[in-house]
Amino acid sequence: MKQFDLFGQEFAPKQDEKYTSKIKAPIYEPKNRKPYTLELFDNSKSKRIIREINNSNVSEEEKAFLIEAARRHTVFNYSLIADYYAHSAKEMQQLMERSALVIIDFEKAIQYGYVKLAEEVTNQYLSEYENGK
Amino acid sequence: MENDNFVVFILTNGRPDKVITYDTLKKCGYTGKIYLIIDNEDKTVDKYIRRFGIENVIIFDKIKIAKTFDEFDNFNDRRAIIYARNACFDIAESLGEKYFLELDDDYTAFDFRVYIDKGIVKPVNDLDKIFDLVLDYYKTIPAKSIAFAQGGDFIGGIDNGKELFRFSKRKVMNTFFCSTDRRFNFIGRINEDVNTYTSVQSRGELFLTIQNLSITQKATQKNKGGMSELYLDSGTYIKSFYTVICSPSCVKIRLLNSSHKRMHHSIDWNRTVPCIINERHKLNSRY
Numbered sequence: 001m002k003q004f005d006l007f008g009q010e011f012a013p014k015q016d017e018k019y020t021s022k023i024k025a026p027i028y029e030p031k032n033r034k035p036y037t038l039e040l041f042d043n044s045k046s047k048r049i050i051r052e053i054n055n056s057n058v059s060e061e062e063k064a065f066l067i068e069a070a071r072r073h074t075v076f077n078y079s080l081i082a083d084y085y086a087h088s089a090k091e092m093q094q095l096m097e098r099s100a101l102v103i104i105d106f107e108k109a110i111q112y113g114y115v116k117l118a119e120e121v122t123n124q125y126l127s128e129y130e131n132g133k
Numbered sequence: 134m135e136n137d138n139f140v141v142f143i144l145t146n147g148r149p150d151k152v153i154t155y156d157t158l159k160k161c162g163y164t165g166k167i168y169l170i171i172d173n174e175d176k177t178v179d180k181y182i183r184r185f186g187i188e189n190v191i192i193f194d195k196i197k198i199a200k201t202f203d204e205f206d207n208f209n210d211r212r213a214i215i216y217a218r219n220a221c222f223d224i225a226e227s228l229g230e231k232y233f234l235e236l237d238d239d240y241t242a243f244d245f246r247v248y249i250d251k252g253i254v255k256p257v258n259d260l261d262k263i264f265d266l267v268l269d270y271y272k273t274i275p276a277k278s279i280a281f282a283q284g285g286d287f288i289g290g291i292d293n294g295k296e297l298f299r300f301s302k303r304k305v306m307n308t309f310f311c312s313t314d315r316r317f318n319f320i321g322r323i324n325e326d327v328n329t330y331t332s333v334q335s336r337g338e339l340f341l342t343i344q345n346l347s348i349t350q351k352a353t354q355k356n357k358g359g360m361s362e363l364y365l366d367s368g369t370y371i372k373s374f375y376t377v378i379c380s381p382s383c384v385k386i387r388l389l390n391s392s393h394k395r396m397h398h399s400i401d402w403n404r405t406v407p408c409i410i411n412e413r414h415k416l417n418s419r420y
Contacts, residue, residue, distance in 0.1 A: 023344065026302040028408035075382045075404050082408035090416045100337020103275075103409040110274050110409055114341070117270045121345050124266065125245040128258050 025114035027105060028079060034087035035080045045073040076101075134261045136268045138231040140166045142191075142224070144217040145238035149180035153351060154240040161243045163260035170217045170224065193220040204322040205378050215325040218309070219318060226313045232268055235309040242349040246287065254287075257346070267343060271310050276339040277317045280305040284349040286342075303406050304330050305340040307348055321375040327398055331380040334406045373398040380405065 049070040053063050078101070085093055085102045096102060105111055141163065143154050158167060169185050171178055172195040181190050195211055198220045218235060225233040243257045257263050271279050286300040306326045317338065321328035330340045369389075376384045376398045383404035389397035 026341070026409060028410055030410060030414055072381050077403060078405075078407050079403050082410050082414075086410070086414040093416055097415075100407055102407050103337060103339055104412055104415055105409050106412050108411065110276075110339075110341075111411070113270045113273050117266060117343065118345055120266045121245065121263070121343075122247050122249075124259070124262055125247045125253075125255065128245075129255055 023115055023118040025111040027111045028082050030083045030086035033083065035083050037084070040077055040081050040084055042075040042077075043071075043073075045075075046070045049073060078102075134165050135265045136232065138229075139233065139264065139268060140168060140225065140228065140230045141234045141236060142168050142170045142221050143236050143238050144170045144214055144221070145181070146172065146175050146212075146214075146217075147177055148238065149177050149184050152185075152238045154236050154238050155185075157240050157242060158236075158260065161257045161260040162262075163264070165261065165264070168224075168228075170221060172211075172216060172220075174211065191224055193217065193224065202318040203320050205320070205328075205375055206322055208322070210322075213322050213325070215319050215322055218325060221311065222313055222316050225311075231314065232271075232310070232312050234264070235311060236348075237307060237350065239351040240307070240348045241351055242284075242347075243281070244284075244347050244349065246282065246345045246347050248345075252287070252290070254347075263346065267310060267346075270343075271312070274339070274341075276341050277315050277333065278305050278309045278311050279341045279343060280310065281308040282342050282344055282347040283307055284347055286347065300342070300344075301400070301402055302342050302344065303334060303340060303402060304342055306330075306342075307350065321379060324372045324375040324398065327376045327384075327400075328379050331376060331384060331400060331405050335380065335383070337407050339409070370396040376400075 050067050053066045053070065056063070058066070081096070081101050085096050088096065097104065141158065143152060143158075145152050152169065155167060155169075167189065169181055169190045171181055171190055171192050173192050174195050175181075175192075178190075178192060193216070195216045198216050199211065202215070202219055204215070214237070221233060221235050225231070243260055243263070245253065245255050245257055247253050247255075267279065282300065283306060304327075317329065317333050319325040319329045320332060334340055370386075373386050373396055377386060383401050385399045385401075386396050387399045389395050
């Protein structure tokens, strides 16, 4: 397909640009809406199991263990958690970071490096196979 | 290679005459150091030594390493790769090497998977250069491990119209680039790769798959020896449940509709891994 620049001049995109524009690092872009905290997790299964444990005749010690284990069934929605983080106050953000609920891409090292590596691999392919021919 | 302090480990068991990966590495232009990682319960150790030389074979104590991580069961069946996977960190350290790559023994290809108007698959001819590029990236990010994609990831095509490579970029399988200063434990006797990338990442650690490089393995359960007997014993039904044990909130079992129908794990990634977000979303960041 022909492509034109701002001045109407036809140009052909470089192979690499065409390729890397489609390569995306697994970076999440938080949405504009701050979700409710209740949306961040679903503990209905955990609660159901805990209710059964509490109604059982096992020892208090066993109950304490089973209740901790039941929390493994709590489901976290990490994209909504990232949305929540982006709209939170500093103290909340720090606590979320401490609990590793988001991964911060400092200086875009993960994102840019990922795309750069893709470019370099493509260039290596081109050099090994004479420009893809 | 430009990166020193790097070695390749081929994790192998019971098939000294069929270490396919060794020949594939050479064919694809890797010129660096390769060690065969064998356990002390392997009855074919002598054959490995005869074929590859004693200086290239490293034998580790399987029971000793078994005590350092959770196997998830008490079956006492140690025909599994996880022991070697975990042993590699200490082995690399004892060799004085910081970076290492863990490979299985049945890889038939290291391929480019590039997209130039269409998906292209071509064998890599200069693996030294490719390993350098991957290591350069690995060193700049906080990932525990990064890996190539697998041939099977590309079934169904790589381009969905919006984005290339529809498979998850947050998994790591088959080709683990690791560092002795970024240790982690593989867990669960079988399905150890999936158990590990789900549970370790759920606590905020990072794994990544590089999309445009891949390996191809000899068809599962066709290469005699290694893990094949273990899988044939139990099918993939029991195997998949190991991941549910460690990550019950985000992994289910479902029927995999391939030519060979079988039960398989199914991961809900949004429930499994914390998102990676740009630093500008952090208050008082420099952006």
